[in-house]
Amino acid sequence: MINFIFKAIWRDKNRSLLPIMVITIGVFLTIALSGYMRGVMGDMIDQTARFNTGHVKVMTKAYAKDKDQIPNDLAILGSDELTQSLEKQYPDYQWVERIRFGGLVDAPDAQGESKGQGASYGMAFEIFDKSSGEVERMNIPSAIVTGRVPQKAKEALIGDAFAKKLKLKIGDIITYMGTTMNGSMTFENFTISGTVRFGVEAMDNGAVIIDISDARRMLDMTDAAGEILGFSKDGVYFDDKAEKTETSFNAKYTNSKDEFAPVMYRLKDGSDMGAYLDYVDSFASMFVIIFVIIMSVVLWNTGLIAGLRRYQEFGIRLALGESKGHIYRTLMAEAMLVGIIGSVIGSALGISLVLFLQVHGINIGNLISGGTMMMPSVLRAKFTPDLLYIGFIPGLAAMVIGNMLSGIAIYKRETATLFKELEV
């Protein structure tokens, strides 16, 4: 039977070509756009997690309230003990302490006078302790333009644009001027060990990356940290898991009126990423629903046209004694076969493009130069197993639904008027 239907649609191209093309295009677009959006959003979320939010992040309540101002005077005290406690309670996460800091970076000339200065975007994390994995997590090796990662105290990586502007080279000294945790003025000289470029103007102009031990000494933050970030050891952010961790941790401090009590935020609610995550979650299903509706209408219309074209054929088949139900079922079988063919071709094309963009990506470096948003300069698609069916099933469903609607007309034919209709 399948062989018979296959031959029928193969030999009668009018019956199959247009629906197959429509389904192929629809399935292709669904898969390609879903894979691309997931890739781009996933990269942005991943980059935000690595640089800023972690999968979960612990701060003091007061710090969290004004976190955009980097209020290190409100940082976590006794951070080492808290980190150890987190490691014990939530062993699924790797916990790392970080300090962010603002201030001024001044570059001296040969006479020690300022030859240039700029606002600093300081980041301090475990650079010397390789087991923390922070250097790789922050993507430092690939961000380094010249030089190397700091290897000893008082060495720093600085923004490449800042270094170029002031004609600074490896081994030159820069002076950081800022405020300690206690509000005192602090100055520290650093030797430039390398320059970095992240593709974000604020960072490329003012990044100062140092080991957390240097920041602690410089900012008077012994056993203190601005933030403790938790990264799921499997490397993937699962909102349900993060929410459980967040709820469990915060439950211990719910009744605490201490403004310096720790509070945990998961990636989704501790940053602007929540909306993005929701968008990623809903995007695929939203697109599929729209696709099914539009394709169904188009294929319904195609089916109606085909029904008109095959009006005589159905009449003759009814006149020969074939039941209406049988004709309807063969029509559905034809639709399924056409749907499968279109969906397979569309899926194959869509997945091929996703895999291509996953490897090569689209470079938007020139478009975002000057931007202050932390986002990757190469946008890549991402292949996930659900792309195998996310277009296939709706493609098939749209074809079948479209034909089911148009095929109803068969039941409206009256055998008594067939000869008149067929003009026999």
Next chain:
Amino acid sequence: MKKYILLLLILPALLFAESKYPDAKTIIQKVDANMTSKTQIVKSSMVIHNRRNVRTVTSISYTEGSHKSFSEYLSPEMEKGTKMLKLDDRLWIYSPSTDRTIQLSGHMLKQSVMGSDLSYEDMMEDRKLIDLYDAKITGDDTLGGRKTWIMELNAKVSDVSYEKRKMWIDVERLIPLKEELYAKSGQLLKKTIMSDVAKFGGRWYPKKINYKDMLKDGEGTDFIISDIKFDADIPDYIFSKASLKK
């Protein structure tokens, strides 16, 4: 005709209201005369009330007119030896730990000094009020048992840190007892309260000034003068960059 009669009745009242307060310009000149001098040497403590702790920073400052100022921080250990030099609108800071002299400019001048409620701009501003603001007396009040005039000052030059000031001037001693500092937008930025007024030579001067940055939490910063000398001789080398590294 009725209008003219009404005007004649109101006019004396208006004239009387105008004469209720003295000339604002004269008052401001007298306030300037009390608060500024040819030179000043001030030993002071800055008590900074942070959200977690209270810190006291002591310093000695030398000022000549409104253009030259030199400060050396004496304690605590972290700040000891840090020096600041202001010449006109330029400010240099010397840090003994790095042996570097850094010039501050632009938005950095709006930053807090040592975590206090004072900005570098606040510390640099020594010009006379009469040169910067148009003044008018808008009312009177009693503060801490002392009668004051409420004076409103609006900037007449563009390079001022605060577009508008509201001052409560002690009627007898002619010094401000309270001040509110506003941005161009009308937002209240800082409040200062002067107290412990004492006589130094022939002038009254507040020994304690509480600065409150209204955009920050906390109790503000107390600036307490332990010793002040007016019109003392200050050697010229003090106001040179070389003195920063001495």
